[in-house]
Amino acid sequence: xxxxxxxxxxxxxxxxxxxxxxxxxxxxxxxxxxxxxxxxxxxxxxxxxxxxxxxxxxxxxxxxxxxxxxxxxxxxxxxxxxxxxxxxxxxxxxxxxxxxxxxxxxxxxxxxxxxxxxxxxxxxxxxxxxxxxxxxxxxxxxxxxxxxxxxxxxxxxxxxxxxxxxxxxxxxxxxxxxxxxxxxxxxxxxxxxxxxxxxxxxxxxxxxxxxxxxxxxxxxxxxxxxxxxxxxxxxxxxxxxxxxxxxxxxxxxxxxxxxxxxxxxxxxxxxxxxxxxxxxxxxxxxxxxxxxxxxxxxxxxxxxxxxxxxxxxxxxxxxxxxxxxxxxxxxxxxxxxxxxxxxxxxxxxxxxxxxxxxxxxxxxxxxxxxxxxxxxxxxxxxxxxxxxxxxxxxxxxxxxxxxxxxxxxxxxxxxxxxxxxxxxxxxxxxxxxxxxxxxxxxxxxxxxxxxxxxxxxxxxxxxxxxxxxxxxxxxxxxxxxxxxxxxxxxxxxxxxxxxxxxxxxxxxxxxxxxxxxxxxxxxxxxxxxxxxxxxxxxxxxxxxxxxxxxxxxxxxxxxxxxxxxxxxxxxxxxxxxxxxxxxxxxxxxxxxxxxxxxxxxxxxxxxxxxxxxxxxx
Amino acid sequence: xxxxxxxxxxxxxxxxxxxxxxxxxxxxxxxxxxxxxxxxxxxxxxxxxxxxxxxxxxxxxxxxxxxxxxxxxxxxxxxxxxxxxxxxxxxxxxxxxxxxxxxxxxxxxxxxxxxxxxxxxxxxxxxxxxxxxxxxxxxxxxxxxxxxxxxxxxxxxxxxxxxxxxxxxxxxxxxxxxxxxxxxxxxxxxxxxxxxxxxxxxxxxxxxxxxxxxxxxxxxxxxxxxxxxxxxxxxxxxxxxxxxxxxxxxxxxxxxxxxxxxxxxxxxxxxxxxxxxxxxxxxxxxxxxxxxxxxxxxxxxxxxxxxxxxxx
Numbered sequence: 001x002x003x004x005x006x007x008x009x010x011x012x013x014x015x016x017x018x019x020x021x022x023x024x025x026x027x028x029x030x031x032x033x034x035x036x037x038x039x040x041x042x043x044x045x046x047x048x049x050x051x052x053x054x055x056x057x058x059x060x061x062x063x064x065x066x067x068x069x070x071x072x073x074x075x076x077x078x079x080x081x082x083x084x085x086x087x088x089x090x091x092x093x094x095x096x097x098x099x100x101x102x103x104x105x106x107x108x109x110x111x112x113x114x115x116x117x118x119x120x121x122x123x124x125x126x127x128x129x130x131x132x133x134x135x136x137x138x139x140x141x142x143x144x145x146x147x148x149x150x151x152x153x154x155x156x157x158x159x160x161x162x163x164x165x166x167x168x169x170x171x172x173x174x175x176x177x178x179x180x181x182x183x184x185x186x187x188x189x190x191x192x193x194x195x196x197x198x199x200x201x202x203x204x205x206x207x208x209x210x211x212x213x214x215x216x217x218x219x220x221x222x223x224x225x226x227x228x229x230x231x232x233x234x235x236x237x238x239x240x241x242x243x244x245x246x247x248x249x250x251x252x253x254x255x256x257x258x259x260x261x262x263x264x265x266x267x268x269x270x271x272x273x274x275x276x277x278x279x280x281x282x283x284x285x286x287x288x289x290x291x292x293x294x295x296x297x298x299x300x301x302x303x304x305x306x307x308x309x310x311x312x313x314x315x316x317x318x319x320x321x322x323x324x325x326x327x328x329x330x331x332x333x334x335x336x337x338x339x340x341x342x343x344x345x346x347x348x349x350x351x352x353x354x355x356x357x358x359x360x361x362x363x364x365x366x367x368x369x370x371x372x373x374x375x376x377x378x379x380x381x382x383x384x385x386x387x388x389x390x391x392x393x394x395x396x397x398x399x400x401x402x403x404x405x406x407x408x409x410x411x412x413x414x415x416x417x418x419x420x421x422x423x424x425x426x427x428x429x430x431x432x433x434x435x436x437x438x439x440x441x442x443x444x445x446x447x448x449x450x451x452x453x454x455x456x457x458x459x460x461x462x463x464x465x466x467x468x469x470x471x472x473x474x475x476x477x478x479x480x481x482x483x484x485x486x487x488x489x490x491x492x493x494x495x496x497x498x499x500x501x502x503x504x505x506x507x508x509x510x511x512x513x514x515x516x517x518x519x520x521x522x523x524x525x526x527x528x529x530x531x532x533x534x535x536x537x538x539x540x541x542x543x544x545x546x547x548x549x550x551x552x553x554x555x556x557x558x559x560x561x562x563x564x565x566x567x568x569x570x571x572x573x574x575x576x577x578x579x580x581x582x583x584x585x586x587x588x589x590x591x592x593x594x595x596x597x598x599x600x601x602x603x604x605x606x607x608x609x610x611x612x613x614x615x616x617x
Numbered sequence: 618x619x620x621x622x623x624x625x626x627x628x629x630x631x632x633x634x635x636x637x638x639x640x641x642x643x644x645x646x647x648x649x650x651x652x653x654x655x656x657x658x659x660x661x662x663x664x665x666x667x668x669x670x671x672x673x674x675x676x677x678x679x680x681x682x683x684x685x686x687x688x689x690x691x692x693x694x695x696x697x698x699x700x701x702x703x704x705x706x707x708x709x710x711x712x713x714x715x716x717x718x719x720x721x722x723x724x725x726x727x728x729x730x731x732x733x734x735x736x737x738x739x740x741x742x743x744x745x746x747x748x749x750x751x752x753x754x755x756x757x758x759x760x761x762x763x764x765x766x767x768x769x770x771x772x773x774x775x776x777x778x779x780x781x782x783x784x785x786x787x788x789x790x791x792x793x794x795x796x797x798x799x800x801x802x803x804x805x806x807x808x809x810x811x812x813x814x815x816x817x818x819x820x821x822x823x824x825x826x827x828x829x830x831x832x833x834x835x836x837x838x839x840x841x842x843x844x845x846x847x848x849x850x851x852x853x854x855x856x857x858x859x860x861x862x863x864x865x866x867x868x869x870x871x872x873x874x875x876x877x878x879x880x881x882x883x884x885x886x887x888x889x890x891x892x893x894x895x896x897x898x899x900x901x902x903x904x905x906x907x908x909x910x911x912x913x914x915x916x917x918x919x920x921x922x923x924x925x926x927x928x929x
Contacts, residue, residue, distance in 0.1 A: 527854055
C-alpha cells in the first residue's frame with residue numbers, strides 16, 4: 001500500500017468540482033442580440049410586435065425576444081442576421097429606437113443569480129472598438145492656474161485694491177500678483193486670502209515690486225493630474241452610458257499615468273463615438289448688449305467696450321456683455337425634452353454657485369435678453385503635427401428672461417438633433433482636460449468569429465496531439481496525465497470566469513502554452529519514476545520518490561515562468577496583458593493539478609493494491 | 618514506448634568548444650541579420666495605420682494599389698495577409714489621419730475595384746504610443762532577466778547562475794535573429810512570446826542544475842566535469858520529452874492559430890528549440906568554465922551557518 005493522506009484526495013475532488021461548477025456556464029455559449037431602447041420612454045409589448053413585424057417582412061426571424069425594464073432584447077442565430085436586422089429596423093423606423101449590438105448569454109437565469117457567468121471575450125474575439133485617449137494633464141494644470149489667476153483678479157477687483165499685474169507661469173506652475181506699493185500689497189494679500197482659503201501664498205519681490213506668489217507643490221500637481229484623469233473617466237463613462245450612443249457594456253479604465261483605455265464590444269463604427277467622446281463642450285450664459293448695434297460693430301470693426309462680438313449659427317452677429325453669468329462648470333444636469341411647451345428644449349440644472357449667480361442676474365435683468373454661447377473645443381493636429389485646440393464659439397440661443405429662476409430652467413430654440421447632442425454633451429459636463437485619441441483598434445465581428453474559430457482549432461488540435469502522445473508514451477500514467485490536463489483546462493476556465501478576465505486570442509495561445517507546460521510537470525514526474533524503476537527500486541517506492549524528487553524541479557521551473565508572466569502582467573497592456581493573465585493563472589492551476597491531482601489519481605488507481613509488481617509507465 | 622531506455626553517455630563537456638562555436642555563430646549571425654536587414658516592426662512599435670479588408674474572391678493587388686494612388690492615399694503598403702482574399706493596407710503614422718476615416722476611405726477606394734469588399738479591422742497607433750510600447754517592452758525584458766537572475770542566484774551558486782543567465786540570453790537573440798531573417802512582423806505579441814521563452818527555457822537549465830547539485834557528493838571521486846555530463850545525460854530524456862510535447866502544442870498553434878498568432882507561435886517554436894539547445898549544451902558548460910568546483914556545490918550542505926559566521 002502506498003500512503004497518501006485522504007484529505008488531499010478530498011481536497012482535489014472538491015476543488016475540481018467547484019471548478020466544474022464555475023466552468024459550466026461557458027458551455028451555454030452566447031447569442032448575438034440587439035437591444036432596443038427609447039430615450040425617455042419604456043418599450044411596450046406593442047413595440048415588440050411592431051419590430052418583429054418589420055423584420056418578418058424582410059424575412060428575418062429572431063430566435064427569441066424579451067422585454068425587460070422597458071428594453072427589448074432580440075436574439076439572433078448569427079452575427080450576420082443580427083447586423084441585417086439592425087439595418088432593417090434602423091431603415092424602417094428611423095430615429096425611433098436606439099439599437100445596441102450585444103451578446104445575450106444563454107446561461108439559465110438561476111445560474112446567473114448564483115453569480116455563475118461565462119468568460120468574457122476580448123475585443124479581438126467579440127469584435128468591437130478599442131480606444132486609448134491621452135489626457136492632457138498639462139492642460140488641466142494650466143486650467144487650474146488660470147482659475148487661480150481669475151480668482152485673484154476678482155478678489156482684488158471686489159476689494160478695490162490696485163495692482164500691477166497677475167502673472168501666470170505655466171513652466172514653473174505658479175501665479176504671482178504684483179503690487180505697486182506696500183500698502184496695496186498688504187490689503188491685496190488680505191483680500192486674496194479672504195476669498196481663497198485653500199491656497200498658500202508666499203511673499204516675494206518681483207522686479208523690485210512687492211508681490212505674493214502661489215506655487216503649486218508636487219503633491220498638488222499630482223493630485224490635479226489624478227483628478228483630471230479620474231474626472232475624465234467618469235465623464236467618458238457617463239457619455240458612453242447615455243442611451244444616445246447605444247453601446248452595450250462599455251469598459252473605461254485608467255492606463256498608466258495619463259491614459260484612458262476604452263473597450264466597446266460589438267461596436268463597429270467608431271466615428272460617432274469618437275465624435276462625442278473627443279469633444280469638449282461647455283456653455284456660457286451671457287447677457288446681450290442691447291444698447292449697441294452688432295451690424296455696426298461688424299462694419300466698423302470696433303466692438304463697444306465691455307462687449308464681445310459673437311455669431312449665431314446662421315452667421316448673424318450678436319454683441320454680448322463680457323461678463324459671464326454662468327459657465328458650463330456650474331452645470332449639473334441637462335436633459336433633452338423633445339416635446340416641451342415651446343417645442344424641443346434642453347432642460348438645464350445648475351449647482352448652488354451657479355444658481356445664486358443666475359438668481360441675482362434674472363432679478364436684475366428681468367425682461368432682458370440672455371444668450372447661450374456654445375463653445376466646442378476639439379483638438380486637432382496642424383500641418384507640423386503639433387496639437388492645436390480649435391475652438392468654435394457660437395450663440396445657440398437668445399431668449400428673453402421671462403421669470404426669476406435659479407437652479408433649473410430650459411433652453412429653447414434647438415432643433416431635435418442638436419438638442420439631443422447638446423443635452424448629451426452638457427450632461428456629461430465639460431471635460432476636465434482635453435483628450436486626444438492616440439490608439440484605436442476596431443475589429444469587425446466576422447474577424448472576431450474567425451479568430452475564435454482559429455483559436456479553438458489550435459487549442460483542440462494542440463491538446464489532442466499532447467493527449468495522444470502522453471497516452472501512447474506513458475500508457476496508464478499517460479492517461480492519468482490526460483485526465484489531469486483536462487482538469488487543468490477546466491480549472492483555468494473556472495478561474496478566468498471567476499476573475500472576470502477577458503479572454504483574448506493571445507489568451508487562448510496562453511491556454512495552449514500552459515497545457516504544454518502542465519504536460520512538462522507530468523513528464524518530469526514520470527521520467528523520474530522510470531529512472532527510479534531502472535535503478536531497481538520497487539514500484540511503490542518509485543512512485544513516492546518520483547513525486548517527491550520531481551517536486552523541486554517542477555517548483556523551480558514554474559517559478560521562472562511565473563516571473564516572466566508577472567512582469568508581462570505588470571508592464572503589458574491590451575493583448576499582452578490578456579496573455580499574461582492566462583499564463584499566470586495557468587501556471588497556478590497546472591502546478592496544482594500535476595502535483596496534487598495526478599498524485600491523487602495515482603493513489604486511487606495503485607494505492608490500494610496489496611501487490612504491485614510493475615507499473616504501466 | 619520509451620525513446621531513451623538506456624541512459625545516454627554523450628560527452629557534452631569535452632565537446633563544449635564545438636557548441637560554443639555553434640552558439641557564437643548563431644548569436645553573431647542573429648546580430649548581423651538584425652543590423653543588416655533590421656526588424657519588420659509592427660505598428661505597435663512604429664505607429665501607423667493597419668486596415669484589414671476581406672474580398673469574396675481573390676483581388677488583383679496591383680489594381681488596388683493603383684486605385685489607392687489615384688485616390689491620393691500615398692505610401693500605402695498593400696499586401697495579402699493570411700489568405701489571398703484578406704488584404705492588409707499599412708500606412709505610416711500620419712498626424713492628421715483619423716482612424717475611422719482612413720478605414721472608411723480605403724474601403725471606399727476598394728469598393729471601386731470590387732463592390733463586395735468589407736472591412737475586417739482598423740488599427741491606428743499614434744507614434745508616441747509606439748515609442749512607449751517599445752520602451753515598456755524593453756523594460757519588461759530587462760526586468761524579467763534581472764528577476765530571474767536574482768531567483769537563480771538564490772537557488773544556486775553564482776557560477777551556475779551566470780551560466781544559466783548567459784544561456785537564457787542566447788535564446789531571445791536567436792528569436793530576434795529569426796525575425797530579422799524571415800522579416801516576419803515583430804510586434805507586442807512577439808515580445809510576450811520572447812518573455813515566455815525566457816521563463817520557460819530556464820526550466821531545463823534548472824532541472825540540469827538540480828541534478829548536478831543532487832549528485833555533487835559523487836564529484837570528489839569523478840570530477841566535476843563528469844558529474845555535469847552524467848547529470849545532463851540523466852535528465853536528457855525529460856528535457857527532450859517535455860520540449861517535444863510543448864513543441865507539438867505550439868506547432869498546432871502555428872498551423873491553426875491563424876495569421877494573428879503566426880509571429881507569436883513562430884517565436885515560441887524558435888525560442889523553445891534554442892532554449893532546449895542552450896540548456897543542454899551551453900549553460901552547464903559555461904558554469905564549468907566559470908570555474909565551478911565541487912566545493913561550490915557542497916559548501917552549503919557541509920558548512921554550518923555558525924561556522925560561516927565565525928570566519929574572518
